[in-house]
Amino acid sequence: MDMKNLHWTAVAKIVGLGACLLMAAGAVFVWSGVYNVAASKDHLRITTWILTLIRERSIATRSFMIDAPPLVDDGMIRLGASHYEAGCVPCHNRPGKEINPIVGGMLPPPPDLMEIGKHRPSREIFWIVKHGLKYTGMPAWTNMRRDDEIWSVTAFLASLPFTAGEYPDLSGLTRSQANPGEEPVNGGALTACGRCHEREGTGTNGDRVPRLAGLPEAYLFRSLQEYADGNRASGVMEPVADPLDERSMRELAARYSALRPSAEKPAAAPDAERLRRGEAIANRGIARQGVPACLSCHSGRQSQQFPVLAGQHAEYIEEQIRLWQRGGRIGTPYGRIMAAVAGALEEGQIEDVAAYLASLPRGSAPAPIAEVNR
Structure with a gap:
């Protein structure tokens, strides 16, 4: 064949015919069922290579613009280990x-995560934990609005293998044994809660876990209902609350409301000037920014639907306010009220008021100045 005299239309016909033959061969291959999809037999090498390349390039591309926060905080690592124990252990x-x-026996099998921090940057770990991976059995995080929960898991995974020996303590496993004489709730729900939250005589598993002891029973019951209904976002608490019936929720709420706050050792005293600024916000609010006094609702003298914030962990208060700012807690009427308040606060003001509220004695707080002066 004289290639010099070959017309472009003939070339097009040849290319088109080749494409049709390839498509026909592909259709026959698919419909024949000749490719073995059983997990008991590995993929062809070329198939594994292609799937791996697609996966790794997708992860790298989609995580490239993610900025990782500092991940060395002990409270964050503890929270991540607790989440890992609840959701990741069954497979990993x-x-x-x-x-x-x-x-x-899955194909591919779940990877050993002991040294994942050495092989992947934290932004890639975060993306995988949040979005999961198709055709691997790795699910997406239960709620996409809780990046703070996902970053805590990322912090824990990035800390491996150095923290592996501390895992029973970090994850709360050493806390989860039932106390003598403690009656189970719904087959042991109270024992499961105690892995993170207070038990009689113990505090929380780190400063990122909320203190529940002594909070209003109505508030605790409503929170469990909101988690179960998916109105309050949490990739951790939604699966915990969903199986509970109303009786179990009420019993748990009553138990924690009646629980005596533990005498935890206070952290290093915050700066006196920070406490002074925080006290002003908590007692008087910030009129120019439309921020009401925190203690006008959260001193324990108002509705039982409001949590008492005196003695709550500062780190937990800060993260919840930031979560409201990001739109992560707007699924309920109370959440939408707080979102408006949180949105008006600046970062320094969040840290100031959280430090002051955490410095107060557990269980109650002074009435706001505006209320005292009536």
Whole structure:
């Protein structure tokens, strides 16, 4: 064939015919069922190579613009270990332990995460935990609005293998044994809660976990209902609350409301000037920014639907205010009220008022100045 005299239309016909033949061959291959999709047999090498390349390039591209926060905070790592124990252990097992033979039969099998921090930047770990991976059995995070929860898991995974030996303590496993004489709620729900929250004589598993002891029963019951209904976002608490019936929710709320606050050792005293600024916000609000006094609702003298914030962890208060600012807690009427308040606060003001509220004695708070002066 004289290629010099070959007309472009003939070239087009040849290319078109080749494409049709390839499509026909592909259709026959698919419909024949000749490719083995059983998890008991590995992919062809070329298939594995293609799937791996697609996965890694997708992760790298979609995580490239993510900015990771500092991930060395002990409270964040503890919270991440607690979340890992609740959601990741069934497939990945605890650090240093062999993966369950049943899930090991998945294709691909769940990876050993002991050294994931050495192989992946934290932004990639975050993206995988948040979005999951198709065709691997790795699910997306239960609620996409809780980046703070996902970053805590990322912090824990990035800390491995250095924290592996501390896992029972970090995850709360050493706290989860039932106390003598403690009656179970709904088959042990109270024991499960105690892995993160207070038990009789113990505090919380880190400063990112809210203190529940002594909070109003109505508020605690409403919170469980909102988690179960998906109105209050949490990739951790929604799966916990969903299986509970109303009776179990009421019993848990009553138990925690009646629980005596533990005498935890206070953290280092905050700066006196910060406490003074925080006290002003908590007692008088910030009129020019439309911020009401925090203690006009949260001193324990108002509706039982409002949590008492005196003695709550400063880190927890800060993160919840930032969560409202990001739109992560706007699924309820009370949440929308707080979102408007939180949106008016500046970062320094958040830290000031959280420090002051945390410095107050647990369980009650002084009435706001505006209320005292009536």
